[in-house]
Amino acid sequence: MITWGCQMNVYDSARMTDVLRPLGYAPVDDPTQADMIILNTCHIRDRAAEKVFSELGRLRLIKEERSTEGRKTVLAVAGCVAQAEGEQILKRAPFVDIVLGPQTYHRLPEMVAKAARAGGSVIDTDFPAEQKFDFLPDSEGPQTAGNVTAFLTVQEGCDKFCSFCVVPYTRGAEASRPVASVLAEARRMVASGVRELTLLGQNVNAYHGEGPDGGTWSLARLAYALADIPGLERIRYMTSHPRDMGDDLIAAHRDLPALMPFLHLPVQSGSDNILRAMNRGHTADEYRRLVDRLRAMRPDLALSSDFIVGHPGETDADFEETMRLIRDVGFALAYSFKYSIRPGTPAAGAPLQVAENVKDERLQALQALLREQQDAFNQSVVSLTAPVLFTGRGRKPGQMVGRSPWLQPVHVNGSDDLVGTIHPVLITERLSNSLAGNLVKECVPA
Ligand code: SAM
Numbered sequence: 001m002i003t004w005g006c007q008m009n010v011y012d013s014a015r016m017t018d019v020l021r022p023l024g025y026a027p028v029d030d031p032t033q034a035d036m037i038i039l040n041t042c043h044i045r046d047r048a049a050e051k052v053f054s055e056l057g058r059l060r061l062i063k064e065e066r067s068t069e070g071r072k073t074v075l076a077v078a079g080c081v082a083q084a085e086g087e088q089i090l091k092r093a094p095f096v097d098i099v100l101g102p103q104t105y106h107r108l109p110e111m112v113a114k115a116a117r118a119g120g121s122v123i124d125t126d127f128p129a130e131q132k133f134d135f136l137p138d139s140e141g142p143q144t145a146g147n148v149t150a151f152l153t154v155q156e157g158c159d160k161f162c163s164f165c166v167v168p169y170t171r172g173a174e175a176s177r178p179v180a181s182v183l184a185e186a187r188r189m190v191a192s193g194v195r196e197l198t199l200l201g202q203n204v205n206a207y208h209g210e211g212p213d214g215g216t217w218s219l220a221r222l223a224y225a226l227a228d229i230p231g232l233e234r235i236r237y238m239t240s241h242p243r244d245m246g247d248d249l250i251a252a253h254r255d256l257p258a259l260m261p262f263l264h265l266p267v268q269s270g271s272d273n274i275l276r277a278m279n280r281g282h283t284a285d286e287y288r289r290l291v292d293r294l295r296a297m298r299p300d301l302a303l304s305s306d307f308i309v310g311h312p313g314e315t316d317a318d319f320e321e322t323m324r325l326i327r328d329v330g331f332a333l334a335y336s337f338k339y340s341i342r343p344g345t346p347a348a349g350a351p352l353q354v355a356e357n358v359k360d361e362r363l364q365a366l367q368a369l370l371r372e373q374q375d376a377f378n379q380s381v382v383s384l385t386a387p388v389l390f391t392g393r394g395r396k397p398g399q400m401v402g403r404s405p406w407l408q409p410v411h412v413n414g415s416d417d418l419v420g421t422i423h424p425v426l427i428t429e430r431l432s433n434s435l436a437g438n439l440v441k442e443c444v445p446a
């Protein structure tokens with residue numbers, strides 16, 4: 001399995017592994033040893049299809065080499081490029097056996113059988129009426145086995161149609177999984193050792209799943225139910241849209257200790273003109289007010305965000321508004337991108353495309369500011385004592401690594417029995433992308 005793109009693809013790859021396990025497949029690291037290779041693709045930015053075709057060129061050589069040794073290789077292309085390009089993949093790479101979209105991977109066994117029977121290629125990029133989650137086997141994929149942290153997809157697709165984004169076209173309309181199915185999967189994960197769950201969705205806070213009581217549950221209500229699972233210590237969710245940050249979810253950040261004080265809340269731009277052109281449905285000041293409300297509920301809340309520079313029509317003044325918003329809010333972490341034309345989206349054909357060199361300059365300035373803020377945030381936790389959830393060994397002998405509540409990796413000297421437990425750690429040092437600290441002895445009452 002080769003996985004590109006977001007956490008949802010990581011989750012999907014694990015579920016495809018679950019689907020294929022009853023057929024006798026198990027994951028391997030070396031593609032030359034694989035009887036089946038799935039390339040799980042991402043379409044969000046930059047010549048996505050070209051990258052796929054170049055990788056397929058490499059995989060073709062592996063397939064041919066194995067074939068001369070009498071070994072068969074099923075080659076599948078999955079994910080959002082498969083959804084967007086469909087037939088084109090088979091035209092340009094006829095040696096591919098299966099093309100499947102993100103909504104049809106529960107049908108992989110049929111596709112494998114069909115490809116073997118027909119000796120030709122199979123394509124399935126439907127948006128089926130049935131929900132794939134109803135047909136997937138119980139998850140026990142490598143992403144959960146023995147892991148302390150795991151992803152769990154609760155919502156998929158998007159109805160918001162931001163001007164620049166392919167997601168509504170590749171992942172389809174917004175849909176939420178029923179509460180019972182999410183809770184059952186979460187319980188299995190916790191039984192296998194998971195202590196921290198990140199709920200995933202393209203618009204995760206738009207979650208509106210059918211509850212066991214027949215009503216519609218919000219993400220906040222789901223989070224409360226998850227927090228009742230014994231052994232589940234921490235809950236996170238991503239990615240949220242500012243428009244869907246409901247009052248109950250904001251209040252949950254005050255009332256639900258399991259909800260970690262770190263929120264990924266993309267704003268994309270700080271200019272009202274550009275936010276309007278992007279069809280984001282809120283203004284920069286509305287975003288500022290939302291952050292204020294969240295911080296009033298949970299003063300130690302840290303924020304991360306996504307930014308796009310050079311959306312069509314973005315002027316120097318618009319860009320300055322984005323810099324101003326970043327200074328006003330203060331982010332602990334951020335992902336920033338140059339606008340990249342996605343064919344078929346409204347912004348692709350918009351006039352006033354921004355020149356590449358201007359995008360480069362803006363991105364550099366924006367990233368310098370965000371880096372400063374990230375360093376300052378990481379520095380601000382030095383000399384604090386924070387609860388760290390230990391996830392595994394560090395790179396150096398005798399070193400263990402865990403996560404702070406704010407998602408920072410924290411290194412301490414310690415032993416394997418820390419894994420899966422939460423311990424107070426005195427943070428002593430900020431490293432380039434992580435923190436170092438010492439375990440604090442917990443006081444045992446006499
Ligand atoms: N649903 C999330 C939201 O509303 O913010 C974003 C999901 S998108 C998969 C992840 C990020 O990719 C976006 O927040 C945006 O910053 C970036 N992105 C999406 N389309 C892009 C494009 N055409 N060019 C550059 N960046 C893009």
Ligand code: SF4
Pocket residue numbers: 158159160161162165166167168202203241
């Ligand atoms: Fe894409 Fe997010 Fe906008 Fe949906 S809300 S269209 S996923 S950027």
